[in-house]
Amino acid sequence: MQKRFLVHTYWMRNKCVYTSKMMARARKKRMRSHKSGAKRNFQINFSGRILIVGFGSIGQGVLPLILRHIKLPREKISIITADKRGRYIARKEGIRFEIKPITKDNYEKVLKNRVRAGDFLVNLSVDVSSLDLIKFCQDRDVLYIDTCIEPWKGVYDNPSLTISERSNYGLRENALALKGATMGKATAVIAHGANPGIVSHFVKQALLNIARKVGVRTKKPRDKKEWAALMRKLGIRTIHIAEYDSQVASTPKKLGRFENTWSVFGFYAEGINQACELGWGTHEKHWPEGASRHDFGCGAGIYLDRPGAKVLVRTWTPKHGTFLGRVVTHNESISIADYFTVRERGKAVYRPTVHYAYRSCDASILSIEECLGQNSVLQENQHILLDEIVSGMDELGVLLMGHKKGAYWYGSQLTIEETRKLAPYQNATGLQVTAAVLGGMVWAMEHPREGIVEADEIDHERIMEIVNPYMGKMTGAFTDWTPLKRDGALFADESDAGDPWQFKNFLFT
Numbered sequence: 001m002q003k004r005f006l007v008h009t010y011w012m013r014n015k016c017v018y019t020s021k022m023m024a025r026a027r028k029k030r031m032r033s034h035k036s037g038a039k040r041n042f043q044i045n046f047s048g049r050i051l052i053v054g055f056g057s058i059g060q061g062v063l064p065l066i067l068r069h070i071k072l073p074r075e076k077i078s079i080i081t082a083d084k085r086g087r088y089i090a091r092k093e094g095i096r097f098e099i100k101p102i103t104k105d106n107y108e109k110v111l112k113n114r115v116r117a118g119d120f121l122v123n124l125s126v127d128v129s130s131l132d133l134i135k136f137c138q139d140r141d142v143l144y145i146d147t148c149i150e151p152w153k154g155v156y157d158n159p160s161l162t163i164s165e166r167s168n169y170g171l172r173e174n175a176l177a178l179k180g181a182t183m184g185k186a187t188a189v190i191a192h193g194a195n196p197g198i199v200s201h202f203v204k205q206a207l208l209n210i211a212r213k214v215g216v217r218t219k220k221p222r223d224k225k226e227w228a229a230l231m232r233k234l235g236i237r238t239i240h241i242a243e244y245d246s247q248v249a250s251t252p253k254k255l256g257r258f259e260n261t262w263s264v265f266g267f268y269a270e271g272i273n274q275a276c277e278l279g280w281g282t283h284e285k286h287w288p289e290g291a292s293r294h295d296f297g298c299g300a301g302i303y304l305d306r307p308g309a310k311v312l313v314r315t316w317t318p319k320h321g322t323f324l325g326r327v328v329t330h331n332e333s334i335s336i337a338d339y340f341t342v343r344e345r346g347k348a349v350y351r352p353t354v355h356y357a358y359r360s361c362d363a364s365i366l367s368i369e370e371c372l373g374q375n376s377v378l379q380e381n382q383h384i385l386l387d388e389i390v391s392g393m394d395e396l397g398v399l400l401m402g403h404k405k406g407a408y409w410y411g412s413q414l415t416i417e418e419t420r421k422l423a424p425y426q427n428a429t430g431l432q433v434t435a436a437v438l439g440g441m442v443w444a445m446e447h448p449r450e451g452i453v454e455a456d457e458i459d460h461e462r463i464m465e466i467v468n469p470y471m472g473k474m475t476g477a478f479t480d481w482t483p484l485k486r487d488g489a490l491f492a493d494e495s496d497a498g499d500p501w502q503f504k505n506f507l508f509t
Helices: 002-013 020-035 057-069 087-093 107-111 130-140 168-182 198-214 224-234 264-273 331-339 362-373 416-422 428-446 460-470
Strands: 050-053 077-081 096-099 120-123 143-146 188-190 238-245 257-260 275-279 291-293 301-307 312-317 321-326 342-344 347-350 353-359 381-384 389-391 393-403 406-415 452-454 473-479
Touching: 050 057, 057 077, 057 087, 057 428, 087 096, 107 130, 120 130, 120 428, 130 143, 130 168, 130 188, 143 428, 168 331, 168 452, 188 428, 198 224, 198 331, 198 393, 198 406, 198 428, 198 460, 198 473, 224 331, 224 342, 224 347, 238 312, 238 321, 238 331, 257 264, 257 362, 264 301, 264 362, 264 381, 275 331, 301 331, 312 353, 312 393, 312 406, 331 353, 389 416, 393 428, 406 416, 406 428, 416 428, 428 460
Parallel strands: 050 077, 050 120, 077 096, 120 143, 143 188, 188 452, 238 353, 257 381
Antiparallel strands: 238 393, 275 301, 275 353, 291 301, 312 321, 321 353, 342 347, 393 406, 406 473
């Protein structure tokens, strides 16, 4: 048995047919390409099959990237999804397309003849359990990736479950509980889209950039302990995933329709059905109203007893300056806070506060207000804005605050015009996600025996090599902005003037 395992391991490691010399040459070539205009012509060989589960806006957008960068016959790629969305794209690209909704009762029967050892399952679905699909793939030696940790339908909106049981914190803890048993088995990259996903890599690069600018000499940290020590040394207190989506359509939002630049069902679930969640820093002195801790797990996060779509905070990006973003629950708010926690004798002595601060597109904001005004019932009609977008960008990055120079934002400024030059079938928001999926897939092919892996654990430089050509303009900017820079002269102001980086100061009330 041991001999067969070793032979099979060797075979899996060579599914991606790169020799060390080939990888070194390819890396040099990629670096030259990035410097000379971000060419997008690298390819990686894969001898297994790829099954895409779910073919909404992200599935449709990632398909051309897979075809461009992963070398395998088209007949080895197939799509299984719940409805006819994207069928014309699959037909145009010559990819097998099946409508077969996956449920808790049928997923094993549906999938067992569609993937085998050495294949890759790309889970881009909603209402399909990530954990059950990961277990399925682990049992069959199948590589796996998703963009968020999804439960089966009926969890997010189940009032009989506690907020913790419906939270991203809880879903992440359930996934991490499987991690130990998967070590040395097929790689399963979890929560690797734009955010959660590449923003974790942005954080690491931002730390190195800040260190260089403030005169802190450091080598690239090698592990979680060293990364957390660097963040602590730099004095980072708060991190926003600060995103401003300014994409605008040619026609106004239609009444009775939820319009968005990515999954309507995904945004509705996390923005309205789930509670506001954030990683809670050790520097915080003011307990938020309606906040609670989870009574299990890593202890890095808290939640507020209201949906994130109703919680606004002040934040900042280089293009748009200061604005209001929503603290929508996301996996990275917890995973980043947990990854950069420093513990001594079992107690957390350092942790940054981490949360999303999302200003969605104009049509989406109107859709949210309409939905909330109708007792949070999702509109009957839903629409993803694509071809009708006439201008705007998705400015997505991380804002690290508390260091010697105040605050630093690092991230992607991707316009719709640049997006259309780079890849078909998507808008700027979608391309930031699909490039991240591609990056996670390539990394998994290069590291096929890592078991369950979070974005925070992956080499950020390798991922950035892959995604940078699709990010538009990568920007780093320091600012003297703080949440205390506001007009409070006409009304009572209960801010903590002694410490600008308290969560209390960011809250817009």
